[in-house]
Amino acid sequence: MPFLELTNVSKNFGANSVLAGVSLTLERGEFVAIVGYSGSGKTTLISLIAGLTLPDSGTVRLNGREITAPGPDRGVVFQNYSLLPWLTVAENIALAVAQVFPNYTPAQTAEHVARFIAMVSLTPHAAKLPRQLSGGQRQRVSVARALAMDPQILLLDEPLSALDALTRAVLQAEIAQIWERDHKTVVLITNDVDEALLLADRIIPLTPGPGATLGESVAVTLARPRDRKALNHDPEFKRLRAHITTQLLGYSARRQSTVTRNLILPDILPEDLDAPRVTRRPLRPHELKQLQVASSE
């Protein structure tokens, strides 16, 4: 029995078909990366696995049991920062720990929290509020919070997209290192093929929406630990990279649109409490600019 199994899952929003006929199986301990264009439904796919949204048809099963609600057995690192801005780093993580380990004494909770803060090397910042941290540090806290819940599966929705290239590389290495330790099952959403190649056992492209579905999965047989510098000269790496890029570009050619490799970056600013709640993330300034440019053309 596969660990995670999506069978013919479809999801519509109103008349919009976002995902259509998505099937996916994951074995325990596998690290799978899903790459796709922005707006193709990657976040929707993660939400389905997390149980935050339910499919219109098809089933999502974890360990053979159908997912009907979210729960702490699936640790999610959201695309937008989702740290609670009124809680410190330690408090944000402690909130999660207290939920998953309700029998812990306060000392045990504190010890557990401290361990995961140390894992992402933020010990000196434990008492800070999220807005006092850089984007990379905040995302580390999100990862630490997800890991501290000791979930069965880790769902990472473009966790590094918002970061600058250097921070991104550092965090990629950190994620690889953490994963080497306990080989948790991971679904990583990314728009960066290199990132996927560096981290994943398997890469699955998501075709662009509407009605997005998963393409053919590509096994990454590169030996671990993978070294970013050495990989650049590895013929297998080059071959895989060309293969996946061609596949993705093929979709976009069919869609008749030009897409830059650098896709949309999520916002790294803290949440604005004054903004009205939106179920979709609001447009970012640069997206608005793109819209304006597009409409003025």
Add this chain to the structure above:
Amino acid sequence: MKPFKFDFIILPVFGLLLVLAFWHAIAGKKIAITNATGAIVEEKRVGLIPALPNVIETWQSSRPYLVEPFAKRGEMDQGILRFTWYSLILVAKGYALALLIGTPVGFLLGLSPTFAKMFDPLIQILRPVSPLAWLPLGLVLFLGAGKEAGTWGALFTIAICSMWPTVLNTAVGVRAVPQDYLNVGRVLKLSPWKTLTKILLPATLPYMFTGFRLSLGIAWLVIVAAEMLTGRPGVGGFLWQEYNSLIYEHIILSILTIGLVGFVLDRLMGLVERRFKTA
């Protein structure tokens, strides 16, 4: 005009002097008509609005109330701050009642679409009703309280009139909680109570405080009307009594006091509100 040094103090003072001058110009003053021997035959007030006391008369007549602000010479003859204090106590009680009822109602409105559909029209209808209309109803409601009916009626009026900004702002704030935060709560399987205290409440706090500040302003507006109609000692009661006793100077004294106290209250709440804005 170009900004200049100390303009923040000089310009307001200049504005104040202008208004005082205008007031003085239209106000009346007392003149004595004498006969040939110099004996006063008649005293009368002249001016554009003869009955309106001028600046100097107002000051002289208000002095005892200002220099001994806490004096108590009689039930309706007390220092102005003593009156203010009575009013503030009543406002505090009514306001506390408004927050105690308004905040949970706001949360329910924000959280439950059904509740919102049920009560939103009613709220929109009750919101514009004047305190003068509520007070008699309040007095009727507490007829059984005997001598205390006036106090309870006033409290009822303050509470029901000042509740709405708190209710509506809280509701808006609850609806504005980012979905991302709620998703965190769902993934962590937080209990409803923890979702409320750890996510909803902190996220709504800035909105709530905006509501609280507006509510306090209204509560202070209502107190005057309530005291006038019930004849309770306080700034409003004093104002009404002095009108009936034809001591018009004290009407102006009361107005200025009410305005000043309202301003200070708003500033204080503004400070508290700002603290929560940045949090």
